[in-house]
Structure formats: C-alpha cells, structure tokens
Amino acid sequence: MLVLTRKVGERILIGDDIVLTILDSRGDGIRVGIDAPRGIKVQREEVVRAVTEANAEAAAAPAEAEATLRDLLAKPDEAAPDAK
Known part of the structure; x- marks a missing residue:
C-alpha cells in the first residue's frame, strides 16, 4: 500500500x-474529490458491504419462505368449508 x-x-x-x-x-476527516471516467466504479466500502449483506439475506429468504409454505400446506385448513 502506498x-x-x-x-x-x-x-x-x-x-x-x-x-x-x-x-x-477537518479534525480526523478529509474531503476527497474524485475525477474518473464514467466506466470506472467509485464506491464507498461500507455501502458495498451493506449491499452484499442485504443480498445474502435476500437469497436466504426464499428457503425460509419455502419451508413456511410447506408447513402451511401440510396442515388442513380448518377455516375452509367442506368441499363434499
């Protein structure tokens, strides 16, 4: 690292x-201006990390939803009228 x-x-x-x-x-912080071509991504590390974590949580959610749906379908619906 330079x-x-x-x-x-x-x-x-x-x-x-x-x-x-x-x-x-100012104090313990600085302001930096960045001039770069449009094709170059310039991102703050904490934002990239937060998006990565949110994506991981979203990817895990379908598995949890599938298990909940499977449980609901396995139980007879007591509120539904008898179809006979």
Whole structure:
C-alpha cells in the first residue's frame, strides 16, 4: 500500500485518467474529490458491504419462505368449508 501525505488542493494521479483532489481537512476527516471516467466504479466500502449483506439475506429468504409454505400446506385448513 502506498501511503501519501497531501495538503488541501493537492492531487493524486492514478493511471492516466483518475485524479483525486484533497478538498478539505477537518479534525480526523478529509474531503476527497474524485475525477474518473464514467466506466470506472467509485464506491464507498461500507455501502458495498451493506449491499452484499442485504443480498445474502435476500437469497436466504426464499428457503425460509419455502419451508413456511410447506408447513402451511401440510396442515388442513380448518377455516375452509367442506368441499363434499
């Protein structure tokens, strides 16, 4: 990992077409501007992690729903009128 010290207004160049600009520094946080081509994904790690976890939960939900549906179908419906 490359570790750099930069001041407000200074830039970091990545490849030929990505530019990071230090916009502001306050306390223990900084603001970074990112110029990149539209085809390059720029995402915050915590957002990607949250989406991945939500997708995993959603993928598990059908198995749980299937088990619940199977249980409901196995029990006779006491509220339904007799079809005889």
